[in-house]
Amino acid sequence: MHRLITLLYCLSASAFLAPLQRCHRARRAITQKAANGAEDLNALKVADLKVLLKERGLKVSGKKQELIDRLEEHAAAEAPKPPPAPTPRVTPGNVPDAQLAETIVDLLVTEILEARRSNTTINPDTLASKREALLARGGTALEEVATRRLAAAPHDTELAGAVALVRGFQRAEFQLRSRDAMREILRAATLGSAQLDDCFEKLSKEGRLDGPFARYVEELEQQQKAKPGDGLLDRVLVIVRDRVKAEGGASKELRVLARALRCSDEDETREFLSKEFSISLDFAARFEAYVEAAAAFADGAEDGGGASLQGIGRVREVVGELRRAMPV
CATH class of the missing domain: 1.10.720 (Transcription Termination Factor Rho, Rna-binding Domain; Chain A, Domain 1)
Structure with a gap:
């Protein structure tokens, strides 16, 4: 059962x-x-x-x-949506070209404008993330964008306000960057001429000896005239003013030769030029020809060349040695 x-x-x-x-x-x-x-x-x-x-x-x-x-x-x-494309990140060693910098700044102005029109709080990170594009090449990207957009909409007060906001941020950042550069120069000046040369070379390669920095130096000079007292700062300001002008107008060959002539001996000259030549074989060839021309000019000088001819002879010898060791 x-x-x-x-x-x-x-x-x-x-x-x-x-x-x-x-x-x-x-x-x-x-x-x-x-x-x-x-x-x-x-x-x-x-x-x-x-x-x-x-x-x-x-x-x-x-x-x-x-x-x-x-x-x-x-x-x-x-369906899952793809993540948004990241904004190009710009660092001091990765300064954007003119077109990229202008595109980034144009996007920034649009973001600020949309935030103002929607009465939304502007995130400070929005401005900070575009800092290097705003500072690149003396800030020309913002001026290009502002000129073009304001000409297309001259009566758009919201757009004018957005541009003014970005310009204010740019001015403050230029002031901070210039102040930092001047601190580095003053610190190097207390260590010696070689360190000062290295500092100028570093700042030049980073694009920090530009128009805004030159204006900052001029403002400092005016302030020092009104209240003199810091002898070191007065001397350094004169050096900085002259070096900024030289960096802006001189060729790389002239700047490298001037720095090589200030080297104390052959070993220091060789170490310095080896670094410069390692960047570009083309520059090494151009510099060799430049030194030959400078040596010929010094040799034909009325005063017989003197110390200058000896210095150029040392540089010429080191350049020839380095060039013979380089691949063709």
């Missing part, structure tokens, strides 16, 4: 579970087809489409094509 009851129980359970299992298998098949794309959705029956719609909490009414469209729209809305 007990065996009979167990058998009947198993049969009844099987009869109940079989339809349920078939239903689950059918639903999995429908879901799999839906995941395979629009072609499989067209192959499904209306009843199957309604199952999918119901699972997603969507309306189940309408013709077959309407049901398919509803599923596809839902799938597109739920």
Whole structure:
């Protein structure tokens, strides 16, 4: 009797579970087809489409094509979106070219303008992230963008306000950068002429001896005239003013030769020129020709050349030695 009851129980359970299992298998098949794309959705029956719609909490009414469209729209809305492209990051060693800097600044003005029009608080990071583009090449990118956009919309007060805000940030950043550069120069001046030369060379390569820095130096000179007292600062300001002018107008060959002539001996000259030549073989060839011309000029000078001729002779000898060791 007990065996009979167990058998009947198993049969009844099987009869109940079989339809349920078939239903689950059918639903999995429908879901799999839906995941395979629009072609499989067209192959499904209306009843199957309604199952999918119901699972997603969507309306189940309408013709077959309407049901398919509803599923596809839902799938597109739920699809993961690609992350936004990052804003190009600019660092002092990665100064953007003129076109890239202008594009970055143009985007910044647009962001500030949209924030002002929507009465949204402007995130300081928005300005800070574009700092190097704003400072690159003396800040010319902002002036290009401002001139173009204000000319196209001369009566747009919101745009004028956005440009004024960015200009204010740029002025403050130029002031901070110039102050930092001057601190580095003063520190180097206390260590000796070689360290001062190295400091100027570093600042020049970083593009920090530009127009805004020259104006900063002029302002400092005016302030010192009104309240003299710091002898070191007075002397350094004269040096800085002259060096900024020289860096702006002199060729690289002249700057390197001037620095090489200030080296104390052949070893120091060799170490300095080796670094310069390692950057570019083309520059090494140009500099060799430049030194030959300078030596010929010094040799023909009325005073016989003197110490200058001796210094150029030393540089010329070191240049020839380095060039012979370089690949052709």
